[in-house]
Amino acid sequence: MICCLNPHCTQPNHTTLAAVCPTCGNALERRLRGRYRPLKLIGRGGFGRTYFALDADRLNSRCVIKQFAPQTQGTKSFLKAVQLFEQEAVRLHELGEHPQIPTLLAYFEQNKYLYLVQQMVQGRTLHQEISAQAAYSEGSLRQLLEDLLPVLHFIHEHGVIHRDITPSNIIRRQVDQKPVLIDFGVAKQFSEAIRYEQGTRIGTEGYAPIEQLRSGQAYPSSDIYSLGATCLHLLTGCKPEDLYSPLEGRWLWQEHLQKQGRTIHPGLAAVLNSMTKDLVSERYQTAQDVLDDLRRLPKLEGAVPGWISTQSDPSDPSNQSLFAGIDRPPLSGPGNSAGLVMPVTALPDSQEVSGPVSRSSSGPVSGSSNTARPLSSIPIPPTGKPANSRPPSSGPAGSRWQLVKTLAGHQSWVTTAAFNPKQPVLVSGSLDDTLRIWNWQTGDLLHSLKGHARGVNDVAIDPRGHWVVSCGDDATIKVWHLGDATLRHTLKGHMRDVTAIALSRSGTLLASASEDGTLKLWNIAQGTLLKTLPGSAGMLKTVALASADQQLISGGLDNTVRLWDIQTATTLAVLTGHTNTVNQVAVSPDGRLIASASKDRTVRLWDLVTGTLIHTLQGHTQEVNSVAFFPDGRRVVSGSSDGTLRLWSSQTGILQATLSAHVNPVHQVAVQMGGKILASASADKTIKLWQRQS
Template sequence: MICCLNPNCTRPENPDSGKVCLSCGTLLIQQLRGRYRPVKVIGRGGFGRTYLATDTDRLNTYCVVKQFAPQTQGTKSFNKAVQLFEQEALRLNELGEHPQIPTLLAYFEHEQYLYLVQQMVEGRTLYQEVQKTGPYNESAIRALLNDLLPVLQFIHEQGVIHRDITPTNVIRRKVDSKPVLIDFGVAKQFSETILYEPGTRIGTEGFAPIEQLRSGQAYPSSDLYSLGATCLHLITGCKPESLYNPLEGRWMWREKLQQIGRSCHPELGNLLDRLVKDLVSERFQSAGEVVAELRRIPSLEGAVPGWVSQGSASSRLPSGGSLPLGKERKISIPPMPTTKPPKMSVPSLSQPRLTKPPGSLSGLSGPGRSGLVSGTKGTGWQCVRELTGHSSWVTAVDFNPKTPTLVSGSLDDTLKIWNLQSGQVFYSLEGHARGVNEVKVSAGGQVLASCGDDDVVKVWNLAEGALLYVLKGHLRDVTSIAIGAKGFLLASGSEDMTIKLWKLDKGSLLKTLTGSSGMVKTVAMTSDEGTLVSGGLDNKVRVWEVGTARQVRVLSGHMNTVNQVAISRDNRLLASASKDRTIRLWSLRSGSLIHTLSDHTQEVNGVAIAADNRTLVSGSSDGTLKVWDTQTGQLKYTLTGHTNSVLGVAFHPNGRVIASASADKTIRVWRWAG
C-alpha cells in the first residue's frame, strides 16, 4: 500500500505498484526524502494529514509523518498554524532524546508542503484506556503520577511548558506500558515573549488552567494543573468541566467518585486538589514539589511507592535521577585561586599486559560500598571509591593522565576536580550557564575542555583552575568534545547538526563540518588528529578526514541514536554505543563490522577502550557497567552499584582504573583487583 500525498484526495490509498493515484491522478511519491514511504492516513485536520509511514533506512520500521498543507494562505490563522507546526518540530528536536517523548526524525519541505517525521508510538491514549476499561483506581493514578512527573521535570528543566496535557495527548506505550507525552504543537519556551494576543485560547477546554485560556500565559504549574485535571478525568471517567461547580467555586470530583462506588486516600485527594487550584500561587510550583509530596503519602496497595521502578527494565530514564527545578542559573567564572591546587604525584603509566586487565593506582584500595561485580573468575573489578558532591546528574568523567586526579561534569552546571587518592574535591569550576555534557583532559594534563547546554565550549588551565577561552559558534547545545593527542586540535559536536574544529592553543575556529542528518551526539579523534568519528540522532557513525573536512565513510547498522563513539589507542578499532542497547565494534580502516555486543537491557550511554586495545567498558541506563573482550566480543564482567543510569565511562591511561558517572549524582571508581 502507498498513500497519495494530495491533502484533498478523497481515497488516498493505492496499491504498492501504483505510479499515479487512482482517485485524483496525482503522481505518487514513493519515498519522501528518499526514505519515508507513506502507507496509510491515520489523522486529518484543518491544516493537513497525518500518515503512517515506513522508514526504509531503518528496516522499514513504522514512523509518523505529519503533513502541513493548509487550504488558504496569508490569513492570521494560517500564520499561527505555520508557527505552531514549526514550533512542534523545534520542541521535539530539543526534547526527543527523552524515552517518554517521541523522537523527531526529520523536518523538511517537499513541493511547498511542510513535513514532520517522528517516532511511532504504538499503544492507546489514556482517553481510550478509560473508554475501554473504565475509570482508574487510586493505585493506577499514583502509578501514572510517578511515571509522568519525571517527564514534566525534564521538559521544564529544558525551559519548555507543554500547555496541552490531556488524556488524548498521553499514549500508553504497548511495548513497556509507559506513558509517552505527545503533541508539543503549542509548547512554549519559558524565555519567549507571549506569542498570543489576549483572548487567544491555548489548550483544551476543561484541562487548561484559567491563565492559559484568558491570555495564553503559562508556567510549570500550568502543566501541573493539566496533569491534575487529567487525573480527575481518569479517576472519575468524567470530563473535568462537569466536575467543577462554578457557583461554589470548588471541584465536585469526590462526590462523583462516591456515586460510582469508589474512594480515594485523603492525602492523595488533597494532592490532586492542590494541582487544580485556580490561583497559580496556590498550586505546586514544580514537578519536584509534587514528587516530594507523593513520597510522603502512605503507600497504597498495588501502587508504585515513591520513585521505585517496577517490573522489567524499560527504555525510560530510571527513577531517582530527577533534575532540580526552579534553580537559578547564573554564570560565575571563578577568579584565579589564591593558592594553586596541591602538587600531586604522578601514577605509574606503564602499559598493561595484553593477557589480563591491569592492577591499580597507588592509594586506591579496598572495595567501595555497594560495588558488586559478576564475572568469569577471580575478584575482577572492585569499586574502591564513591565520589559524592554534585547536586544533579553527573554526565561525564575523564582522568588526568599525569596526576592522580579525575574531572567530572554535571547538570548542576559545575565541573569538579577530584583527588583520587583521598576521594576529596580539590576545587570546583563554575562557568557554564547550563548543564555540562562532556569533559576532556589533554594528553599533557594541563588543559581541560568542557561543553554544555549553553551552546559553548570552555577551555581551562587545569593546574590553575582558570578559564582560558570560551569557544562560541554553535547554535544549539554542544553535546560532545574531543582533544587530539598532540594537543593542538579540539573538535565539538552539537545539536545544530555540525561539528566544529578549533585551534586549541588560540581558541580560534578552523572549520565547520556539515553533512550530518541529525543532531551530533558524540565525536572522537584518532591520535594522529587525522581522522574524526561522529555519531548521533540519525543512527549513523560517520568517519571524517580532518584535513579536508570530507566525510569518507558512513557506517550503518544501529537501530537507534548513537550516543557515544570511542577509538582505540592504535587507531584500528572503533566502538559505538547506542540507544538500541548495543555496542558495535568496527574496523576503523575498512569500516567493516567486527562484533555486536549485546547484554545491556537499556540504552548504552558511554563506551571507552583501554590502552591495551583489548578491553572495553560500557555504561548503560540499566545502571550497570560491562567489561568486554574486544578480540572475542565476549562479556567478561558486569559491574553494579549505581542506583540510576550510567551516563559516562572512562579508562585511566594505565588501563587499570575505570570511572563511571551516573544520574544517581555519584561517580564510582573501579580498580582491577585480579
C-alpha cells in the same frame, strides 16, 4: 495503500498504487527519503498534515509523519512558524530519550516541505478507554499517577511545559500498558527573559488552568492542574466542566463520586484537590511534590473503607494529619516562556486526532527559548520589573574572536564536525544522513559522502589525516578514505544508534558508544571488532580515549563519567556530580584533565588520575552539548542549546568569551590544530568558523 502528500488534496487516501493522485493529479511519493511510506492521512490543520506511515528501514515499523505546509507564505508569521517547527524538532529530539515520550526518528526537507517523523505508539488513548469502559478505580488512578508524574518531572527538568495534558493526549501503550505522553505541539519552553510577558492563549477547556486561558501564561503547576483534571475525569467518568461549579467557585467531583456510591482515601482526595487549585500559588509546584505525597498514602489492600472528605486539602490545617511528615520545599513561582515542540498520534484507526494540526487556529506561539533554566531556580513572581537575566557578555578575549565563514549545504541539523590535522579540511555530519568534506579556508564543498541510512551522530579523523570515521542512527560505523572519498569498511555490532566514536593516537584503534548501553573497540584497518565493554545503566552518549589509549572514558544518561581499563574491561572510577545526562567528554592534550558537558547546563573539569572535581563551569542557559580542549590545554570551548559557544580557562574556570551567531542549538564544537580556528555545528543546518584575531 498510498497517500497523496499534496497538502491541498481533498481526498488523499488511496487503496491503489497509482503513479499520480486521481483526485488532484499530483505525483504520488512512494517513499519519503527513500524509506518512509505514507499510507493514510490522520490529521490536518492550518499549518500542515499528519500521516500514518511505515518505515521500510526498520522492518516496516509504524511511524507518524508530520508535514509542515502552512497556507500562507512569505509573511512574518510564516517565518516564525518555520523557526518554531525546527525548534520543535530539537526539543523532541531531547525529550524522546524518555521511554514514555515518542522518539523522533527524522527531521528533513523534501519537495519544499518540512517533515518530522516520529515513533508511533500502538494503543488506545485514555479518552478512548474512559469512553469504552467504566470509570477508573482508586487503584488504577494511583497507578496512572505513579507512571505519569515521573514523565512530567522529566519534561519540566528539561524546561518544557506541555500545556495540553488531556485524556486524548495520553496513550496506554499496548505492549506494556505504560501511559505515554504525546502531542507536544503547543508545548512551551521556559525562558527567563520573557517569563512575565503575556503568551498565546492555548489549551483544552476544562483541563487547562485559568492562567493559560486568560493570559496565555503556563507554568509547571499548569501541567499539574491539567493532569489533576484528567484524573477527575477518569475517576468520575464525567468531563471536568461538569465537575466544577462556577457559582460556588469549587469542584464538585467528590459529590459526584458519592452519588455513584464510591469512596476514595481522603489523602488521595487531598492530593487531587491540591493539584486542581485555581490559584497557582496554592497548587503543587513540582511533579515530584505530588509523587512524594502520593507515595506517603497507605497501600490499598482489599476493599477501600468509606472515606470521603469534601474539604481534604493539604494546606488546610484541619487536614495536616493526613500529610504528617511531608516536608515541602517553599513554593516557587511560575515561569513563562516560548513555544515549541510537536505531536504524535495514536493508531490510525483512532477516532481522536491529536496534534497541533487540529488546533492551529491558535497560531504559532511567540517568543524565544534562549534562557531556560532549572525549575528549582524559578522565584515567586515579583510585583515589580523582573531582574535582567541575560547571559554574561563577552569578556576582553571575546573581541579577539570573529565569525569569518558560514558553511551551508546540509539539509538538516549539523550534529558533528572535525578538523583534519594535516590539511585545511573540515568534515561535518548531519541528520540528513550525509557527511560533507569542506576546504575550511575557501569554504568550498569538496565531497558529499552518502552511505548512512539514518542520521550521522559523530565523526573523527585519524592523526595522519588519511581516514574519517562516522557513526549514526543506523547502528553502524563507517570508515572512509579522505583522499578519494570512498567507503572502505562498515562496522556492525551495536544493536541501537551509535552515538559517539573516538580514535586512538595511532589511528588504528576505534572506540564506540551506543544507545544499546555498550562500548566497543575496533581495529579500523581490518574492520574487526576487538572487544565489548558492558557500559553502564542507560544509553551512552559519549566516549574518549586516555592514558596512552589504555583507558576509556564514557558518559550518558546515568549522569556519571566512567573510567574503564581497556585491557581488563573493568570500571576504574565513577565520577559523580552532574545532575543530568552527560552529553560529551574530552581529554586534555597532556592527559591530565577530563572535561564533561552535561544537560544540567554545566561543564565540569576533573583530575583524570584522582577523579577530583576541579572546576564547575557555569554560564550556559540551556544544556551543554559539546566541549573541546585547545591544543595548549589551557582553555576549553563549550557549545550549548542556547546557541552560544563559551571559552573558559581550564586553570581558573573563568569565562573568557561568549560567541553568538547561531539561531539554533550548537551540537558540536571543534578546535583546529593551531588553536586559532573554531568550528561550531548547529541545528540551524550550518557550520560556523571563528578565527582569533591577533
